[in-house]
Amino acid sequence: MSLLDTTRPSTPGKLKQEKSLLYLQTHHQRSLRLYSSLSKFALSSFFFLIIFLFFSLLSSPSSPSNRSKITNSLPGGSQWEKKVLKSARPKLRAGFTVFVTGAAGFVGTHVSVALKRRGDGVLGLDNFNHYYDVNLKRDRQKVLERSGVFVVEGDINDVKLLQKLFDVVYFTHVMHLAAQAGVRYAMQNPKSYVNSNIAGFVNLLEVCKSADPQPAIVWASSSSVYGLNKRVPFSEKDRTDQPASLYAATKKAGEALVHSYNHIYGLSITGLRFFTVYGPWGRPDMAYFFFTKNILKGKEIGVYETADGKSVARDFTYIDDIVKGCLAALDTAKNSTGSGGKKRGPAQLRVFNLGNTSPVPVSKLVSILEKLLKVKAKKKVLPLPRNGDVEFTHANISSAQRELGYMPATDLETGLKKFVRWYTGYFSGSKKKKSW
Ligand SMILES: O=C(O)[C@H]1O[C@H](OP(=O)(O)OP(=O)(O)OC[C@H]2O[C@@H](n3ccc(=O)[nH]c3=O)[C@H](O)[C@@H]2O)[C@H](O)[C@@H](O)[C@@H]1O
Known part of the structure; x- marks a missing residue:
């Protein structure tokens, strides 16, 4: 315009x-x-x-080359399979191929490293759950990687993943250590115990029973199955039908489950009843660990005592002794007799106490820590809460001694010294943290 x-x-x-x-x-x-x-x-x-x-x-990551790189490193991809096979391959001709569940856990890490060191092939599985500090589990994973153990990140409830692993590798043995541990936490989160210690265990047993050939299984039960048993020291022949906590009940359920899988499918199974295992790279939810932390921070610690005024006592067992017991259980395990879900004959079924045979009052544990840390603890004596804790544990180990050659060699003071050395190195952030 x-x-x-x-x-x-x-x-x-x-x-x-x-x-x-x-x-x-x-x-x-x-x-x-x-x-x-x-x-x-x-x-x-x-x-x-x-x-x-x-x-x-x-x-972009979805370009053909990158896409294949990513899918290759995911479960099922070719890179992933290579890692799985490399980790599981034994160095020695007569070596085992062991599938370790809960490999980034306290006992799992120690057992995996020991197996790998002596020439067995080891493949780990861990779900890295948040029950306690995941950073500690990740640091244990680094230790495992340096030893040549690959840890697959996954859950024993993932049947497809288990199936895949058993398709890729022929496992001669399964060392089943994945579990929801801890006696007191069971009151807060009962479902996680049922999920791991019962449902997850059944999934694993299902996959093992269908494998051809079937692996031999060694798994972690617990001293807590003795519950309210008063006969001391606790023998494998004593009654275990009075669990004092839901945790103990799920471990006892595991013992019943393995009986049926052994009976029906011919799986060779060995249960190990661990007695309050402690040591370097331990679990922060356990008393010796958080007592150390709180004593160093000047915080109060609650020391439980029984209704008649005695300190509660535990048969504290050092990790190296437990590792020896686990390896001996694997070494003496006989082959499973079934294959592809069918039993061909009776199979081995065993259960052993792995303890130290010398119960120590918790008050004594505290005085050893005070001496090692050179700090006086702020103790508060409390009545044993009604949360599933039992007053004492004491292992009779004659059966493990006879059949596994198991002989604990570390007393509480020596073991705690090693723990404190690790603890102070690890939490000071020094390079020692990285050493095993
Ligand atoms: O061997 C076992 O059967 C069990 O050992 C430990 O269970 P627990 O012996 O109760 O170990 P802690 O939780 O470290 O307790 C050790 C002792 O310290 C006592 N305690 C615990 C916590 C606390 O604040 N004060 C205290 O005096 C407990 O009553 C117990 O006597 C593990 O946590 C379980 O997973 C394992 O199955």
Whole structure:
């Protein structure tokens, strides 16, 4: 319109015609210009888009090369399978191929490293749950990696994953240590105990029973199955039908489950009743660990005593002794007799106490820690809460001694010294943290 406004027509009649003609012409020209610049813009945008898509396809994770890299490192991918096979391959010809569940746990890490060191193949599995500090589990995983043990991140409740692992590797043995541990936490989260210690265990047994050939299984039961048993020292022949906690009940359930899998499917199974295992890289939910932490921080610690005024006592067992017992159980395990879910004959079924045979009152544990840490503890004596704790534990180990050659060699003071050395190194952030 501005062009029309500035053109002054000579006659008014002509003006209308000229004006409309001029309007049509200029409108047409403007439209042409507009269309041409629009089409130029569209064309260049189109080219720009093509170039952008081309480069983003090249660099994006979904480009064919990257995509295959990612899928290869996921469970089932070829890189992943390579790692699994490398870790599981024994160095020695007669070496075992052991599947260790709960491999990034306290006992799992120690057992896996010991097996790998002596030349067995080890594949780990761990779900890295948040029951306690995951950083500690990740640091244990680094230790395992340095020893050549690959830990698959997954849960024993994941049947497909277990199946996949058993398809890829022929395991001669399974060392089943994955569990929801801790006596007192069972009151807060009972389901997690049922989920891991019963449902997860059944999944694992199902996969093992169908494997061809079947592996021999060694698994972690607990001293807590003795519950309210009063006969001391606790013998494998004593009654275990009075669990004092849900945790103990799920471990006892595990013992009943393995009986049926042994009976029906011919799986060779050995249960190990661990007695309050302690040591470097231990579990922060256990008393010796959080007592150390709280004593060093000047915080109060609650020391339980029985109704008649005695300190509760535990048959504290050092980790290295437990590792020896686990390896001996694997070494003496006979082959399973079934295959592909069918039993061919009776199979081995064993249960052993792995303890230290010398119960120590918790008050004594505290005085040893005070001496080692050179700090006086702020103790508060409390009545033993009704949360599933038992008053004392004491292992009779004659059966393990006879059949496994098990002989604990570390007393509580020596073991705690090693724990305190590790603890102070690890939490000071020094390079010692990285050493095993
Ligand atoms: O061997 C076992 O059967 C069990 O050993 C430990 O269970 P627990 O012996 O209760 O070990 P802690 O929780 O470290 O307790 C050790 C002792 O310290 C006492 N305690 C615990 C906590 C506390 O605040 N004060 C205290 O005096 C307990 O009553 C117990 O006598 C493990 O946590 C279980 O997973 C394992 O199965």
